[in-house]
Ligand SMILES: Cc1cc2nc3c(=O)[nH]c(=O)nc-3n(C[C@H](O)[C@H](O)[C@H](O)COP(=O)(O)OP(=O)(O)OC[C@H]3O[C@@H](n4cnc5c(N)ncnc54)[C@H](O)[C@@H]3O)c2cc1C
């Protein structure tokens with residue numbers, strides 16, 4: 001392969017954003033992605049078997065899905081199972097597209113609350129990149145939320161709330177608590193050649209209208225148009241360091257199964273906080289005996305997931321929650337900022353989740369499985385189309401023992417050791433979740449729920465892999481610097497959620513992408529200077 | 532193993548009534564076998580009492596509850612496969628439509644109609660002063 005200025009590993013949310021930004025600045029950029037393109041125009045939601053697809057080929061858990069592009073994840077030491085998708089678009093091929101930003105206070109947790117560490121950058125530095133990202137992803141929503149700093153007018157109006165969302169909005173008002181229509185990376189009306197959402201519901205199997213903004217539809221067409229090269233079916237095995245401070249090449253196995261090497265002036269890891277940490281650890285060599293960037297035993301540590309509880313209200317009235325994008329309606333950030341009187345530090349977000357189809361309802365997607373036996377049909381009827389759920393998304397603080405390591409036995413098809421997850425919900429996170437469960441139950445009851453069902457920890461909610469290559473100015477306390485450059489290795493960057501210092505209590509992708517755009521500008525400026 | 536035995540398990544998990552067909556009456560055994568891990572299914576079948584199919588509904592239910600308690604993981608796989616097969620079966624989808632109004636068609640290409648977002652709902656929230664912490 002001919003040399004590029006920049007080689008990106010991973011074509012997901014962050015890799016796509018960086019590829020576009022770099023290519024648009026005139027930088028030659030190549031991206032290696034282990035998966036392929038997904039044809040969303042023929043998504044399973046067009047056929048009778050869509051609920052089966054959601055449980056199998058589109059299952060968010062790679063250990064269940066077991067597609068050719070996947071790698072195994074050893075998860076017996078964590079109550080939260082991995083949820084990722086591998087292909088051009090990465091996790092955004094499977095995501096709910098809920099698109100909130102972190103708050104200014106999230107970048108200053110040590111200063112404000114005396115815990116964890118401050119970020120080496122402030123919200124204001126990221127704000128312009130959030131705006132660029134919102135425009136390219138095509139965000140629906142409404143500016144003016146009092147829980148957040150001002151932002152530009154949203155490109156598109158909010159998505160409909162539906163009957164369940166309307167009832168919840170009134171209940172939040174009645175309790176005097178915050179709610180606001182979610183910023184959603186879903187087009188509520190046509191934009192940039194994408195059709196508007198027609199509220200079909202199962203975004204997770206792909207969107208045949210291209211209303212949901214996965215990055216194969218937003219960033220990648222722009223990046224390719226600007227000259228970026230994308231190599232699919234290319235599974236990176238390791239980074240090769242010829243000197244302590246430099247990556248000489250990246251070794252990968254191509255779609256035909258042949259080992260290849262790619263060289264570039266700068267290598268950028270965008271394989272998500274699990275996959276990128278795994279590659280750093282799997283690239284141990286004489287120069288880097290514990291793995292690249294791991295002189296201080298920090299790579300893979302401080303894994304933050306956003307432990308999530310799901311509280312579901314069962315209503316006597318029909319709410320038809322299977323209508324509408326499942327994860328996008330409204331949020332509440334009433335309990336987001338620290339209030340020590342609550343018995344914990346930091347906070348949480350509540351996000352409305354609509355109902356699901358018959359199979360997922362019976363299997364107990366957000367609640368418990370509907371019991372089998374003689375009471376089954378009655379219970380199914382009382383729940384199906386009669387529920388609305390609130391997720392309680394807790395801010396996880398960085399804990400060194402929560403981590404990604406390499407499994408000594410399991411390997412992927414290219415021979416790379418599988419990542420092993422070790423994770424415990426901390427006492428602080430548990431207190432946050434319990435507070436959120438009580439408040440969510442209260443507001444659901446205020447909305448008229450006749451029953452409230454609590455899932456105290458959603459095991460399937462391992463969507464977010466943050467903190468495994470944390471940023472910082474001090475190389476002894478961080479893996480990457482303020483631009484995502486791996487300390488001690490001049491030409492290696494990480495731009496995915498692994499660089500988060502703390503996690504905030506919001507879905508992380510807008511922040512991941514804003515950081516990726518910012519790092520891309522830094523890399524482009526560096527290359528220009530060197531030339 | 533005969534389909535009749537699996538059908539009687541399925542009808543115990545998902546019995547029929549005036550509205551719903553029993554799972555055992557819908558020829559679902561091939562689909563359940565395809566979706567349930569073979570080892571899990573074999574473990575459940577191996578634990579059945581010899582006269583399971585001949586028992587009345589109470590006896591069959593208590594036999595399955597005992598197996599569920601002894602082998603929860605394997606049993607869960609069977610239940611999941613049974614629910615998946617049952618609720619994707621067109622004859623069941625027709626019943627779901629009749630009883631709940633959920634159309635027996637795929638979500639796309641038609642989607643569903645929802646009222647657009649009504650900004651008037653935000654009147655109370657719009658009166659609130661910003662409360663994010665400056666940092
Ligand atoms: C079910 C689900 C729902 C979600 N909902 C939301 C939501 O509503 N809002 C939100 O903000 N976030 C959501 N997320 C999370 C979101 O998808 C991720 O935060 C985001 O995709 C992370 O971006 P990334 O660039 O770090 O990694 P990813 O998007 O995961 O991309 C990494 C890419 O790297 C590739 N890769 C990995 N290893 C290698 C290798 N060795 N060689 C080559 N390629 C490799 C992978 O194939 C993958 O395509 C959801 C995720 C899931 C699974």
Ligand code: SF4
Nearest residue numbers: 197198200201203207
């Ligand atoms: S709900 Fe909307 S965004 Fe989601 S898949 Fe359906 S049409 Fe696409």
